[in-house]
Amino acid sequence: MSEAELSLRETVEDFLDVIARRRWWAFAIACGITLATIGAVLSLPSRYISEALLVVVQQQVSQRYVPDSATTLAEAIQAMTRNVLSRARLSAIIDEFSLYTKEKQHLTPDALVELMRKDIDIEFLDPIPGRSDFSAFKISFTANDPYLAREVASRLTSLFIQENVKRRGEQATSTSSFLIERLEAAKQNLAEQEKRLRDVKTRNGGDLPEQQGMNLTSLAELRMQLQTTLSSTRRAQHDRTSLEASIGDRLARIQSERTALLKRFTPKYPEVVKKDQELAKTQALLDGLRAGTLGTLKWQDFGTPDELAVGQLKRQVEANVDEIENLSKEEARLRTEISQVQARLNQTPIVQDQLAAIQRDYDLYKQNYTDLLNKQLQSDLSTKLEENQEGQQFRLLDPPTLPVKPASPQRLKMSLGGTAAGILMGLVFAFVIDSRDQSFHAEKALRQAFAVPLVLSIPLLLTPAEGRARKWKRAFECLAGALVTLVVLASELYVYRHG
Numbered sequence: 397m398s399e400a401e402l403s404l405r406e407t408v409e410d411f412l413d414v415i416a417r418r419r420w421w422a423f424a425i426a427c428g429i430t431l432a433t434i435g436a437v438l439s440l441p442s443r444y445i446s447e448a449l450l451v452v453v454q455q456q457v458s459q460r461y462v463p464d465s466a467t468t469l470a471e472a473i474q475a476m477t478r479n480v481l482s483r484a485r486l487s488a489i490i491d492e493f494s495l496y497t498k499e500k501q502h503l504t505p506d507a508l509v510e511l512m513r514k515d516i517d518i519e520f521l522d523p524i525p526g527r528s529d530f531s532a533f534k535i536s537f538t539a540n541d542p543y544l545a546r547e548v549a550s551r552l553t554s555l556f557i558q559e560n561v562k563r564r565g566e567q568a569t570s571t572s573s574f575l576i577e578r579l580e581a582a583k584q585n586l587a588e589q590e591k592r593l594r595d596v597k598t599r600n601g602g603d604l605p606e607q608q609g610m611n612l613t614s615l616a617e618l619r620m621q622l623q624t625t626l627s628s629t630r631r632a633q634h635d636r637t638s639l640e641a642s643i644g645d646r647l648a649r650i651q652s653e654r655t656a657l658l659k660r661f662t663p664k665y666p667e668v669v670k671k672d673q674e675l676a677k678t679q680a681l682l683d684g685l686r687a688g689t690l691g692t693l694k695w696q697d698f699g700t701p702d703e704l705a706v707g708q709l710k711r712q713v714e715a716n717v718d719e720i721e722n723l724s725k726e727e728a729r730l731r732t733e734i735s736q737v738q739a740r741l742n743q744t745p746i747v748q749d750q751l752a753a754i755q756r757d758y759d760l761y762k763q764n765y766t767d768l769l770n771k772q773l774q775s776d777l778s779t780k781l782e783e784n785q786e787g788q789q790f791r792l793l794d795p796p797t798l799p800v801k802p803a804s805p806q807r808l809k810m811s812l813g814g815t816a817a818g819i820l821m822g823l824v825f826a827f828v829i830d831s832r833d834q835s836f837h838a839e840k841a842l843r844q845a846f847a848v849p850l851v852l853s854i855p856l857l858l859t860p861a862e863g864r865a866r867k868w869k870r871a872f873e874c875l876a877g878a879l880v881t882l883v884v885l886a887s888e889l890y891v892y893r894h895g
Contacts, residue, residue, distance in 0.1 A: 421829055422822035427880050429821055433814025434887045442802035446545035447536040448553040449521075449794035473533065476559045477518060480552065486512050493548055495539070515539065516552065532793070542799045549796035557790045575772040582765040589758040596750055605748045608741065615737045622730040629723040636716050643682045643709060650675045681710055684717075808892050815888070 479485075486509045490496060496508050503511070521532040535552055539545035597604060654671040661668050 419826075422819075422826040423880070424822070425825050426815070426818035426822035427884055429818030430811070430815040430884050431887060433818070434811045437805060437810045437814070440805045441540050443538050443540060443804040444542040444545045444799040445536050445538045445803040446542070446549040446796045446799055447534055447794070448549050448792065448796040449532060449534050450553065450556065450790045451532045451793045453791045472560070472563065473518065473520075476556060476563060479559055479563075480555045481513055481516065483509050485555070489548065489551060493544060493551075495544070495548070537796075538803065546796045546798050553792060553796060557792070560790050572772065575768060579765070579768045579772050582761060582768050586758070586761045586765050589754060589761050592754050593751070593758060596747065596754060600743065600747045605744055605751065608744050611737050611741050611744070615734065615741065618730055618734045618737060622727065622734065625723055625726050625730060629720065629727065632716060632720045632723060636720065639709070639712055639716055640682065640686065643678060643713075646709070647675065647678045647682060650678055678709075681713055684713060808888075811888055815884070 483506070487505060490508055490512060496503070496511060499508060499511060515538040517534075517536045517538075519534045519536070521534055535549060535556065537545050537549040537552060539548060650671060654668060654675060657665065657668045657671060663669075663672075
């Protein structure tokens with residue numbers, strides 16, 4: 397054998413020798429710790445867990461027609477958990493079921509509520525792929541009594557179901573009320589925009605963009621009428637010039653005839669007087685024509701041919717003056733209307749910008765009103781679903797269970813752990829005691845302790861009485877060890893079956 401194998405073999409032999417010598421110490425400590433652990437484990441109170449499974453039943457009407465107005469289920473559960481596990485409700489449950497009677501003697505009400513919250517567990521099940529949501533969840537409660545655990549779990553389950561119905565109903569109602577308020581405000585804003593639009597159109601009756609074509613047509617027609625009027629005015633002015641020339645010629649002729657008569661007669665001669673009168677009328681007619689007014693021409697007696705000719709000129713002058721006056725008024729009217737139409741055309745782009753700005757606001761308010769109206773209709777449908785209990789609900793799939801075995805403590809694991817710890821402590825204690833022993837139990841120890849070589853060894857020699865006593869001692873040890881071992885095994889079996 398190699399040197400390493402010899403060293404390992406010697407180490408194992410030494411280990412077994414120590415255990416053989418200190419076996420009772422190791423056995424007693426291991427059994428004592430095991431039995432003490434079992435006793436401690438059995439003295440711990442049993443904790444029972446009652447569980448209830450709730451599944452989420454989606455609304456019966458397709459969301460294509462009535463979208464679900466509620467938040468995600470995870471957010472809803474968190475909100476409901478805060479309400480259900482509030483201090484007031486948990487305190488009421490503690491008083492109703494007389495929970496934590498021992499703890500009430502040294503804990504405050506707030507501490508009792510926190511203790512109960514630790515005994516409540518909510519676990520989400522069956523997560524929906526691609527969403528932070530789930531289709532079921534489990535509610536559990538831990539108590540020292542299985543029946544009490546089931547009753548409290550049942551109460552918590554009913555509270556969650558009631559809270560879900562209440563929450564969804566309140567959410568649908570509050571959403572509907574909010575949308576009604578917003579819809580009324582949007583309606584008011586839309587009415588104000590419509591009024592602004594009407595006011596601008598009323599103030600700018602002829603300046604509206606849709607009237608631009610009509611204004612352009614009217615402007616073209618007025619300009620054509622103005623050109624016609626100007627042409628007529630030029631013609632009338634030409635006629636006036638011709639009349640002035642004709643009257644001037646006649647006036648020169650009468651003046652020449654009067655001069656010829658004065659050479660033969662006195663100024664009071666009837667013919668001369670008549671020529672003076674005719675000359676005065678002709679001069680007055682010329683002056684009236686040049687002045688553009690005939691207000692001073694009141695004479696109407698036309699007897700002689702010359703007077704008839706003067707009367708005819710008078711009528712022509714009156715006609716020309718009236719025509720020019722009417723044409724001037726028409727020209728002024730046309731120019732005024734052209735200015736007005738041109739001003740409306742110039743104002744049209746400004747009005748168009750104003751109307752465009754108001755129209756944009758109007759379209760936005762109208763779109764907002766339409767969206768709110770659609771949401772309000774959907775909210776009304778959601779509220780109706782909740783009133784008929786056809787919306788998303790919690791259904792109790794598995795009612796709270798009546799636990800048969802305690803969930804904690806894990807007595808078997810704890811007792812087996814105590815056994816392992818006892819064996820380890822027993823071995824450690826055996827080696828500690830053996831290390832303090834100064835006696836020699838093998839030749840190897842003597843050789844290591846003394847430099848003098850060992851000459852011989854004397855084997856153990858026992859008398860027959862000592863031999864019999866040693867046999868009885870070993871038999872007693874075996875019997876005691878067997879009894880203690882049976883007690884330990886029976887204890888472990890008891891823990892296994894009743895723990």
